[in-house]
Amino acid sequence: MSQADLLIEYFKRHPKRDIPHPEIVDWVTEEWKRQTGGVFRDPDRAIRKLHQQGLLIKVKKGIYRYDPEFVENREDLEDFSPKIKKEILERDGYKCALCGKGLKEGAELHIDHIKPKDKGGKATLDNGQTLCSECNILKKRYGTTDFLRKYSHKILKIARKYEDKEVIDFFEDILEVIKKHEKKA
Numbered sequence: 504m505s506q507a508d509l510l511i512e513y514f515k516r517h518p519k520r521d522i523p524h525p526e527i528v529d530w531v532t533e534e535w536k537r538q539t540g541g542v543f544r545d546p547d548r549a550i551r552k553l554h555q556q557g558l559l560i561k562v563k564k565g566i567y568r569y570d571p572e573f574v575e576n577r578e579d580l581e582d583f584s585p586k587i588k589k590e591i592l593e594r595d596g597y598k599c600a601l602c603g604k605g606l607k608e609g610a611e612l613h614i615d616h617i618k619p620k621d622k623g624g625k626a627t628l629d630n631g632q633t634l635c636s637e638c639n640i641l642k643k644r645y646g647t648t649d650f651l652r653k654y655s656h657k658i659l660k661i662a663r664k665y666e667d668k669e670v671i672d673f674f675e676d677i678l679e680v681i682k683k684h685e686k687k688a
């Protein structure tokens with residue numbers, strides 16, 4: 504049995520109940536020690552991960568709930584249906600919304616959640632965008648802001664080579680905006 508299995512077992516024993524953090528942490532660390540003799544390190548992280556996987560509902564800070572019906576429905580809520588996928592592809596012209604590469608250029612196209620699933624982003628037309636695998640990986644790895652910064656630098660390099668003033672001005676402004684907002688945060 505893994506640590507995640509043990510955690511979810513406790514939640515499953517108390518379905519649809521709001522379970523405060525100390526209660527589950529105390530139980531799981533003791534139970535883990537009893538069963539394996541080892542120390543359950545960082546239960547907070549394990550709980551957060553279950554939440555990100557859509558197995559637990561975060562009621563508020565430090566309180567989680569397991570609801571079997573929610574778990575059953577999460578696929579429908581979070582994954583794009585074939586119909587919506589097609590609508591997004593058509594709206595985006597079968598091209599990556601970020602770099603513009605399409606099937607003709609040999610790009611493999613994915614449908615991306617603009618607001619990520621684990622932050623409550625739904626599988627709707629508005630929250631979906633077409634991305635090529637390269638941009639998709641960059642976005643997942645760096646997050647939206649970091650991605651935008653990296654992408655802007657990449658474009659600036661090309662634009663400077665061709666001395667394309669309009670594009671240079673635009674992406675220099677973008678980088679300024681990112682800087683300004685990072686100072687605030």
Ligand SMILES: [Zn+2]
Nearest residue numbers: 599602635638
């Ligand atoms: Zn792309």
